[in-house]
Amino acid sequence: MIDKMSTPRQSSRKQLINLKRLLFRKSFLFQLFRFPSHSSEQRPATNDHQLWIDYWRHVGQPWRTEPEVDKKRQAYLTERRSIIPDIQQGTYPFKNIKLSRADVEWLIARHENKEELAVYNDEIQRWDGEIDLRGADLRHVDLRNLPLMCIRGGLTWDEWRIATEEQRIKASVSMQSADLSWAHLEKATLSGVQLSGANLSWAHLEKADLYGANLDEAILRYTQLNGAVLRRAHLKGANLFRANLEGANLSFVNLAGADIRSAFLDNATTLRDAIPSDTRHGFMLVADVRWSDVNLAVIRWPQEKWSKTLILGDEFEARKSKTLEGKRKAHTRRIVEYETAMRANRQLATELNDQGLSELADHFSYRAKLLQRVVWRRRMRFLKYIFSWFLYLIAGYGYRPLRSVMWYLFIIFGFAVAYLALGHLPPFPDAFVFSVMSFHGRGFFPNLNGETNLHNPLVVLAAFEAIIGLFIEISFIATFTQRYLGK
Numbered sequence: 001m002i003d004k005m006s007t008p009r010q011s012s013r014k015q016l017i018n019l020k021r022l023l024f025r026k027s028f029l030f031q032l033f034r035f036p037s038h039s040s041e042q043r044p045a046t047n048d049h050q051l052w053i054d055y056w057r058h059v060g061q062p063w064r065t066e067p068e069v070d071k072k073r074q075a076y077l078t079e080r081r082s083i084i085p086d087i088q089q090g091t092y093p094f095k096n097i098k099l100s101r102a103d104v105e106w107l108i109a110r111h112e113n114k115e116e117l118a119v120y121n122d123e124i125q126r127w128d129g130e131i132d133l134r135g136a137d138l139r140h141v142d143l144r145n146l147p148l149m150c151i152r153g154g155l156t157w158d159e160w161r162i163a164t165e166e167q168r169i170k171a172s173v174s175m176q177s178a179d180l181s182w183a184h185l186e187k188a189t190l191s192g193v194q195l196s197g198a199n200l201s202w203a204h205l206e207k208a209d210l211y212g213a214n215l216d217e218a219i220l221r222y223t224q225l226n227g228a229v230l231r232r233a234h235l236k237g238a239n240l241f242r243a244n245l246e247g248a249n250l251s252f253v254n255l256a257g258a259d260i261r262s263a264f265l266d267n268a269t270t271l272r273d274a275i276p277s278d279t280r281h282g283f284m285l286v287a288d289v290r291w292s293d294v295n296l297a298v299i300r301w302p303q304e305k306w307s308k309t310l311i312l313g314d315e316f317e318a319r320k321s322k323t324l325e326g327k328r329k330a331h332t333r334r335i336v337e338y339e340t341a342m343r344a345n346r347q348l349a350t351e352l353n354d355q356g357l358s359e360l361a362d363h364f365s366y367r368a369k370l371l372q373r374v375v376w377r378r379r380m381r382f383l384k385y386i387f388s389w390f391l392y393l394i395a396g397y398g399y400r401p402l403r404s405v406m407w408y409l410f411i412i413f414g415f416a417v418a419y420l421a422l423g424h425l426p427p428f429p430d431a432f433v434f435s436v437m438s439f440h441g442r443g444f445f446p447n448l449n450g451e452t453n454l455h456n457p458l459v460v461l462a463a464f465e466a467i468i469g470l471f472i473e474i475s476f477i478a479t480f481t482q483r484y485l486g487k
């Protein structure tokens with residue numbers, strides 16, 4: 001007979017799992033999300049919110065803040081829960097039903113397996129099964145701090161890829177402008193969900209499925225999006241300040257105008273064909289992003305080098321003289337914004353240059369130089385500002401070598417015309433050759449008709465051209481060094 005007893009290794013593994021369960025149940029998270037236990041605490045007889053908050057905290061449901069829904073509403077929600085979903089027909093338990101926070105709290109509390117949390121799984125505790133909220137209306141609802149790991153607000157990937165566009169829209173829950181700050185949505189199914197304008201600050205969306213979700217203008221400050229699927233999501237104008245995007249899939253995501261400053265990325269973060277800008281929202285804000293060797297070559301960069309969509313959102317914001325409220329920005333604030341924009345351009349240029357994208361890197365390095373000039377002017381460092389302006393005009397800070405060539409030809413031919421007028425020299429080759437010699441420092445003492453008088457206007461003009469030529473030649477050297485040697 002085969003011995004069916006567990007091996008020592010299996011027994012040890014079971015003991016470890018049981019220990020983890022025990023420790024978790026005594027932890028803060030278990031106390032926060034565990035379902036109600038039997039208690040002698042008297043239920044409030046009124047709708048006084050503070051009484052109910054105290055009651056829910058006493059029975060072990062501190063995430064509940066609303067009075068419990070009445071019996072009639074409970075019966076209605078129970079009836080709706082019994083409806084069998086049908087993707088083909090677009091039928092779901094709460095399709096087009098307006099739900100309140102109290103409704104959602106009751107549904108979570110009455111969810112199956114309500115006595116305790118499910119087994120330990122990937123360090124994230126979840127309930128067995130899901131609350132099907134597909135098609136529900138949760139717009140503008142306060143859902144802060146709720147444990148929503150168990151909800152289902154859209155189709156799974158296997159369902160999504162064979163569904164029609166109409167079926168996908170009908171299945172998505174509407175959460176526009178909802179407040180989901182501090183909510184727990186780990187591993188939640190939210191493909192195609194409507195979250196435009198929603199507040200998801202400090203929310204937990206680790207490994208959540210947000211495929212094709214609409215998060216335009218959403219607030220995701222400090223949001224945990226580790227390993228989340230945001231493929232083909234819309235994040236235009238979204239605020240992702242200090243969001244954690246390590247391991248997130250951002251393929252084909254639209255980030256135009258999004259604020260990803262100080263966000264955390266790593267080499268597992270995917271940005272393939274991500275859209276960084278468009279004509280309406282401009283470029284995303286990227287100051288102090290932790291790129292961590294993310295592949296930037298796969299981003300869908302704008303093709304027009306001089307397009308406004310290739311100017312970082314940090315710079316665009318810095319150049320605005322007024323706030324969103326229409327008030328004029330303080331002088332110190334504008335300096336800080338310009339310095340931040342300058343830093344953002346330099347940081348991005350460094351990352352691009354390290355990955356061999358030198359042409360893009362040069363563009364953002366050039367933008368950083370322009371912003372540096374503005375900072376010097378606003379800080380009243382006028383000598384540096386004037387010198388910076390000179391380098392900009394002559395050589396474009398070394399990034400516009402053609403500009404130096406044009407200045408060279410302009411000065412040579414301009415002084416040749418002057419020599420023609422003052423010295424009555426033949427235009428070519430005499431005036432032209434004399435201008436070239438003067439430009440390069442060999443025309444100080446021309447022997448014209450046997451005269452070498454230093455008071456000769458032609459001699460003075462030649463000396464002046466030689467001085468200008470010196471500065472132009474210096475700019476040539478700076479241009480060559482910056483452009484071709486990377487110094």
